[in-house]
Amino acid sequence: MDKVPLILLPGSLCDERLWEKVNVSKHAEVKVCDVSKADTIEGMAKSVLEKAPDKFALAGLSLGGIISLEMMRLAPDRVMKLALLDTNPNPPSLEQIAGWERFIDMENNGQFLDITIKHLLPVLIHPDRRNDETLASTIIDMAKKIGSEGYINQLKAVMTRSDQRPILQTISCPTMVLVGNEDKVCPVHMSEFLTKNIPSARLEVVNQSGHLITLEQPVKVSNLLRDWLKS
Known part of the structure; x- marks a missing residue:
């Protein structure tokens, strides 16, 4: 069986x-793509498309899902299958923008890692995993690798992103929407909205998981993505 080219897009940090x-x-x-070099969603989407094959399957989590939706706007005919994991299609709220501006202030004051350790970790993962030192270490190490400059790019991108809800009805490729049942960052109702508005999309809620379902429930997510690739 021929293998499908699959592009995977990570979330922030x-x-x-x-x-x-x-x-x-x-x-x-x-192929997993870096999404920390541009400072707009459109710029991130174009950078991925420039390196992508002519036709490919696409899966993105959180920021990666937002970029995936932008790619569906820019080049819908190139995407064979789409998977949106823990994704929010809405424009940023004033409350979100204020929070991200505080994070930029923290970065400028040398508190970059405090953002992940003190503010993000408590809401990123399922409550049962908050004492999982291996999981926490992986999340912190990823943040270190992305670094302050990369994260500021990502914050600028999400702060200026457009309303992606009008894109949804235009998506015609087979689409799967996945979300952790305890996702506090992109709650289940956002994935329900995606599923309702993308023609032929199907929803899968992953139990015992927060926002980072690929790390929290990798076996369940692997099985769902394999079924999606084979469909």
Whole structure:
């Protein structure tokens, strides 16, 4: 069986380790892209498209999902299958923008790692995993690799992103929407909205998981993505 080219897009402050426990290698030729170099969603989407094959399957988590939706706007005919994990299609709220501006202030004051350790970790993962030192260490190490400059790019991108809800009805490729049942960053109702508004999309809620479902429930996510690739 020919393998499908599969592009995986991480979320903010995440690198290829977000996807390393997802096992789809039997069905796909996998490429994880860096999404920390541009400072707009459009710029990030274009940078991925420039390096992508003519046709490919696409999966993105959180920021990666937002970039995926932008790619569907820019080049819908190139995407064979789409998977949106823990994704928010809405424009940023004033409350979100204020919070991200505080994070930029913290970075400028030398408190970059405090953002992940004190502010993000408590809401990123399922409550049962908050004492999981291995998981926490992976998340912190990913943030270190992305670094302050990369994260400021990502913050600028999400702060200026457009309303992506009008894109949803235009998506015609097979689409799967996944979300952790305890996701506090992109709650289940956002994925329900995506599923309702993307023609033929199906929703999968992953139990015992927060926002980072590929790290928290990699076996369940792997099985779902393999089924999606084979469909």
